[in-house]
Amino acid sequence: xxxxxxxxxxxxxxxxxxxxxxxxxxxxxxxxxxxxxxxxxxxxxxxxxxxxxxxxxxxxxxxxxxxxxxxxxxxxxxxxxxxxxxxxxxxxxxxxxxxxxxxxxxxxxxxxxxxxxxxxxxxxxxxxxxxxxxxxxxxxxxxxxxxxxxxxxxxxxxxxxxxxxxxxxxxxxxxxxxxxxxxxxxxxxxxxxxxxxxxxxxxxxxxxxxxxxxxxxxxxxxxxxxxxxxxxxxxxxxxxxxxxxxxxxxxxxxxxxxxxxxxxxxxxxxxxxxxxxxxxxxxxxxxxxxxxxxxxxxxxxxxxxxxxxxxxxxxxxxxxxxxxxxxxxxxxxxxxxxxxxxxxxxxxxxxxxxxxxxxxxxxxxxxxxxxxxxxxxxxxxxxxxxxxxxxxxxxxxxxxxxxxxxxxxxxxxxxxxxxxxxxxxxxxxxxxxxxxxxxxxxxxxxxxxxxxxxxxxxxxxxxxxxxxxxxxxxxxxxxxxxxxxxxxxxxxxxxxxxxxxxxxxxxxxxxxxxxxxxxxxxxxxxxxxxxxxxxxxxxxxxx
Amino acid sequence: xxxxxxxxxxxxxxxxxxxxxxxxxxxxxxxxxxxxxxxxxxxxxxxxxxxxxxxxxxxxxxxxxxxxxxxxxxxxxxxxxxxxxxxxxxxxxxxxxxxxxxxxxxxxxxxxxxxxxxxxxxxxxxxxxxxxxxxxxxxxxxxxxxxxxxxxxxxxxxxxxxxxxxxxxxxxxxxxxxxxxxxxxxxxxxxxxxxxxxxxxxxxxxxxxxxxxxxxxxxxxxxxxxxxxxxxxxxxxxxxxxxxxxxxxxxxxxxxxxxx
Numbered sequence: 001x002x003x004x005x006x007x008x009x010x011x012x013x014x015x016x017x018x019x020x021x022x023x024x025x026x027x028x029x030x031x032x033x034x035x036x037x038x039x040x041x042x043x044x045x046x047x048x049x050x051x052x053x054x055x056x057x058x059x060x061x062x063x064x065x066x067x068x069x070x071x072x073x074x075x076x077x078x079x080x081x082x083x084x085x086x087x088x089x090x091x092x093x094x095x096x097x098x099x100x101x102x103x104x105x106x107x108x109x110x111x112x113x114x115x116x117x118x119x120x121x122x123x124x125x126x127x128x129x130x131x132x133x134x135x136x137x138x139x140x141x142x143x144x145x146x147x148x149x150x151x152x153x154x155x156x157x158x159x160x161x162x163x164x165x166x167x168x169x170x171x172x173x174x175x176x177x178x179x180x181x182x183x184x185x186x187x188x189x190x191x192x193x194x195x196x197x198x199x200x201x202x203x204x205x206x207x208x209x210x211x212x213x214x215x216x217x218x219x220x221x222x223x224x225x226x227x228x229x230x231x232x233x234x235x236x237x238x239x240x241x242x243x244x245x246x247x248x249x250x251x252x253x254x255x256x257x258x259x260x261x262x263x264x265x266x267x268x269x270x271x272x273x274x275x276x277x278x279x280x281x282x283x284x285x286x287x288x289x290x291x292x293x294x295x296x297x298x299x300x301x302x303x304x305x306x307x308x309x310x311x312x313x314x315x316x317x318x319x320x321x322x323x324x325x326x327x328x329x330x331x332x333x334x335x336x337x338x339x340x341x342x343x344x345x346x347x348x349x350x351x352x353x354x355x356x357x358x359x360x361x362x363x364x365x366x367x368x369x370x371x372x373x374x375x376x377x378x379x380x381x382x383x384x385x386x387x388x389x390x391x392x393x394x395x396x397x398x399x400x401x402x403x404x405x406x407x408x409x410x411x412x413x414x415x416x417x418x419x420x421x422x423x424x425x426x427x428x429x430x431x432x433x434x435x436x437x438x439x440x441x442x443x444x445x446x447x448x449x450x451x452x453x454x455x456x457x458x459x460x461x462x463x464x465x466x467x468x469x470x471x472x473x474x475x476x477x478x479x480x481x482x483x484x485x486x487x488x489x490x491x492x493x494x495x496x497x498x499x500x501x502x503x504x505x506x507x508x509x510x511x512x513x514x515x516x517x518x519x520x521x522x523x524x525x526x527x528x529x530x531x532x533x534x535x536x537x538x539x540x541x542x543x
Numbered sequence: 544x545x546x547x548x549x550x551x552x553x554x555x556x557x558x559x560x561x562x563x564x565x566x567x568x569x570x571x572x573x574x575x576x577x578x579x580x581x582x583x584x585x586x587x588x589x590x591x592x593x594x595x596x597x598x599x600x601x602x603x604x605x606x607x608x609x610x611x612x613x614x615x616x617x618x619x620x621x622x623x624x625x626x627x628x629x630x631x632x633x634x635x636x637x638x639x640x641x642x643x644x645x646x647x648x649x650x651x652x653x654x655x656x657x658x659x660x661x662x663x664x665x666x667x668x669x670x671x672x673x674x675x676x677x678x679x680x681x682x683x684x685x686x687x688x689x690x691x692x693x694x695x696x697x698x699x700x701x702x703x704x705x706x707x708x709x710x711x712x713x714x715x716x717x718x719x720x721x722x723x724x725x726x727x728x729x730x731x732x733x734x735x736x737x738x739x740x741x742x743x744x745x746x747x748x749x750x751x752x753x754x755x756x757x758x759x760x761x762x763x764x765x766x767x768x769x770x771x772x773x774x775x776x777x778x779x780x781x782x783x784x785x786x787x788x789x790x791x792x793x794x795x796x797x798x799x800x801x802x803x
Contacts (some may be wrong), residue, residue: 287582293743346742362582366622370746377743385743389626390584391565393740 053505054539056152060134063111063155067131074123075115080161083111097156100149101142101203102409105505107150109136116161118236118244118275124157125273126242134535137269139180139211142203144416147268147504148211151539159210162275165189173281174233174250179210179274196284198225202402210274216266218500223461224317224358225282228265235261236276240531248278263526268502269537271530285317285358287365290394291373293385294349298427301351303381305423305460308355311372315365318356322457323430326404327352329453329470333407344400347384353460354401404457405466412452413474415482417467419490420499426465429489430456433467433482440481442471450478464499487513505540551608552665552702552725554596556632557655558589558614560623561675574774577675579643585623587738588670590630591731594738596668597631599702606704609633611662615654617642621754628749629741635754640766648676650766652684657762659689664726666708671696671730682730692723695730 068086075081082089089112098107115121128135134154141148150156159180166176173195177186183204187197199212201219211217213235216228225231234249247261264272295301301321308316327348334341359365369387376382388394408414419429434454437443442451451471458466467486471478487497491513498507498514511520523542530536562568563582571578585593593612600607612627613636614620624635638654640646646654655667672679686693694700694710698718701709702725712719713732741749759766787793797803 286580342737342740344740346744373743374747377747382743386740387743387746389590389629389741390587391563391582392587395565397740 053151054543057134057534057538059132059534060154060538061132062153063133067133068111071111071113071124071127074127075113075120077116080114080116080120081111082114085110097138097141097158098149100144100146102144105146105149105151107136107156108153109150109156110153112156112158114158114161118162118238121157121159121162121238121273121275122242122244125238125240128155128535129241129533132533132535134538135273136537137214137273139208139214140182140203140206142207143211143215143504144418144501145498145504145506147215147502147506147537147540151505154538157273159208159273159275162210163208166276168193169250170195172250172252173283174278175281176234176248176250176276176278177209179208179213179277181209183207183209183212190281191284194284195281198231198279198282199228202405209277209279213265213277214267214269214274215502216500218459218462218464220318220320220459222459223319228279229262231280232261232265232277233280234278235264235274237264237272237274239272240533240536244275245272246276248276250278252280266502268504268541270527270541271536273536283360285360287357287359287362288317288391288394289357289365289369290388290397291355291369291385292344292397292400293353293355293373293376293382294345294347295351295353295382296349298351300381301353301427301460302424304353304376307376307381308372311375312355312357312368315357315359315368316355316461317358318354319461320354320401320458321460322352322354322401322404323427323455324348324350324352325453326407326455326457327400329407329411329455330400330403333403333410336411342396344386344397345384349383352400353382354397356398401457404455404468408455408468408470412470412472415469415471415479416501417469417486417497418464418499418501419467419486419495419497420462420464421490421493421495423460423463425493425495426458426460426463427456428493429465429467429486430454432489433469433486436485437469437481442478442481447472450475462499484510484513490514503541508540508543511542552606553608553663554599554610555655555659555664555667556589556592556596556610556612556627557651557667557669557681558593558612558623558627559586559670559673559675560584560614560616560620561586561673564674570775570777574776575772576645576775583619585626586670586673586675588672588674588731588733590626590738591733591735592668592670593627593630593632594736595697595700595729595731597739598736599700600631603704606702611636611664613638613655613658615646615651616640617644624754625749626741628752628754629746630739631745632752634752637754637756638762638764639756639758644766645676645768645772646766647768647770648678648681649684649769650764651681652688654759654762654764654766655681655685656688657764661762665706666702666725667691667728668700669728669730671732679730682728686728689726689728691726691728693728693730694721694723696732697729698732698734700729700735 065085068083072081084091094112097112098109113124115124136150136154136156138148138156138158162178162180164178168175170193186209190197199219200221201217213228213232234247236248237245239245331341357365357369373385388397437451443449451469453470455468456465458464469482487510490497496514497510527542560583563584564587566581569578596610610632611634612624612632614624615638617640621637624637628635669682682695696713697710698713699711706725708723708727710721
């Protein structure tokens with residue numbers, strides 16, 4: 001498509017909506033038939049939602065029954081290929097692969113491949129490359145942005161059967177494992193040896209370590225253990241043409257050329273399939289403590305954060321915050337289930353903070369923490385608080401924070417946003433969104449409006465806010481009030497429209513709110529270099 | 544004429560510092576016990592006991608005069624007593640034992656008897672068993688030593704100002720209701736209540752509450768063990784089962800295994 005044609009179609013597309021701050025737009029060739037305004041500023045015209053997905057590109061061939069026969073010859077076990085095309089599976093069997101976790105995206109793939117080794121992944125990918133078949137690499141399928149399920153009939157390559165530990169060095173703490181290992185299993189393996197996986201998230205029982213690397217998952221412990229960009233030491237990747245790149249190093253330091261693995265970390269399956277991971281695991285702390293506080297204002301939350309870093313410094317392993325609306329939502333969900341939630345605070349507040357410490361000396365940590373909480377109470381930075389007296393109580397306190405996501409999904413239709421800004425400005429986003437929805441008459445009283453609740457919570461320590469708008473049901477009207485307003489708010493603060501959830505299918509059109517033209521151009525060049533046929537997870541990420 | 548007010552009751556709550564409920568137990572390298580270098584906390588049944596004592600006071604303010612938490616154990620048992628104080632107990636008693644010495648249930652019962660004889664108590668609420676040894680015998684032995692009534696596995700407790708006590712017990716096959724009167728030993732079962740969290744203001748208040756400390760000799764006690772643990776080992780690893788395709792195959796497998 002020439003630039004002229006592109007700009008021509010662009011101007012047709014922008015007819016209805018104009019934004020004051022739109023300066024220049026650059027249209028680049030897309031894989032699908034629909035031209036999309038690639039935003040450098042606001043106003044993406046084509047607002048992506050599950051019901052308005054890009055058309056299937058005819059660059060990719062359609063799979064047929066004879067194709068399945070060829071595929072089966074490449075793998076060792078017949079159960080490794082499931083397909084509705086040859087009757088080895090029904091549509092129902094493929095549902096968990098085709099639909100995303102939130103049941104928002106419904107793919108139409110007819111073939112799921114479950115290779116059992118890196119070689120099999122490579123054979124399948126080579127075959128797909130030779131036959132122009134689009135592919136979706138899939139781990140635990142727990143992503144929240146529609147990045148791990150097919151948009152149309154892409155062949156699904158599931159890593160679930162590649163799930164063993166390859167090696168572990170108990171001196172250096174380096175674990176080498178298959179990408180399909182479930183996060184909780186990997187952590188369980190390490191726990192026996194006195195180590196911990198440097199990543200923890202709510203989906204740990206289902207998500208896979210490969211998927212976590214592909215999405216550069218953040219999680220609850222980033223504050224302490226850093227991001228995967230720091231802890232991953234090496235990767236084994238099957239490239240779009242089927243070639244296996246063995247970059248599995250166990251070296252902590254190696255400055256010999258471009259650090260290629262960094263490209264794949266967070267690449268969301270767009271330039272290769274991660275099949276093996278080498279990761280540096282810290283020692284597991286023998287002593288963990290959890291405390292929760294109620295506070296009266298967001299300023300106090302920030303003060304407490306500052307004090308916590310000062311007094312608890314090296315033993316701090318998590319600092320989460322949530323607002324009164326989030327707390328109320330969890331309570332509401334528990335009551336709906338007929339549970340009588342256990343009383344936590346004598347004095348409730350407008351905000352809550354959860355602190356976790358992890359150290360190697362129980363007495364030292366407990367003393368530090370006890371002195372610190374006394375300090376918080378006497379200086380009146382907190383209204384009230386609770387210190388867990390045993391592990392069961394610690395889990396119970398964590399669930400106040402961890403159940404918020406579930407409560408949002410169970411009590412209505414949740415519009416989820418994962419944003420990052422400077423910590424001091426995070427809560428402005430929640431207040432501005434509430435104001436907007438109230439102004440439009442959508443948010444009023446106690447669940448009287450179409451929108452029941454607007455909640456803000458997240459990884460305060462990382463400047464990462466989860467903003468959820470829980471509506472009674474999904475409606476385009478509500479969505480149009482929320483988007484692109486939410487992205488514009490974030491852009492104004494120079495923040496990220498997707499702190500840790502990634503782009504996937506849902507946020508790909510909005511990348512321009514956070515990244516510049518030049519950045520996007522460079523990303524497209526990288527994609528083109530690795531995947532000239534565009535077979536790898538199309539319609540998503542960098543489009 | 545006004546009726547004489549019954550005297551207020553004094554409650555004693557023994558609490559034990561045991562390995563945290565959520566910790567995965569491992570056999571110690573000498574095979575004579577388990578690895579104790581892990582997280583410890585108050586025995587969950589004792590937590591329920593403390594909670595019940597506090598609830599009794601909350602239900603009828605004129606009933607309870609004092610709640611005392613007592614623990615028999617090494618230095619760190621003080622933390623467990625402090626937890627009880629933070630939940631709402633008034634004072635603590637700590638009978639110190641040397642580190643790494645297991646105190647047997649009968650010794651605990653003797654120690655508690657000594658405490659009861661030293662001060663006056665009307666009601667003892669204790670856990671039905673400790674989750675480390677699961678012996679479940681201290682409550683019964685103590686009742687025998689003191690000659691008090693006992694009501695074990697309580698799932699409901701009512702104490703009236705007249706001194707009448709009504710206990711619902713969980714037994715195989717259902718619930719049993721007992722009526723007795725003070726003094727009583729009640730041992731707690733899981734469904735009695737849900738222990739509260741220790742809130743910060745209470746944790747801070749607890750620091751100022753008194754804990755009296757005694758050495759075993761001070762009370763004329765001897766914690767020398769009467770039992771010797773010969774060995775502790777993990778249960779054998781469970782072998783996976785196998786599926787067979789037909790009855791014939793089942794029979795032939797059973798024959799070759801020598802069971803038929």
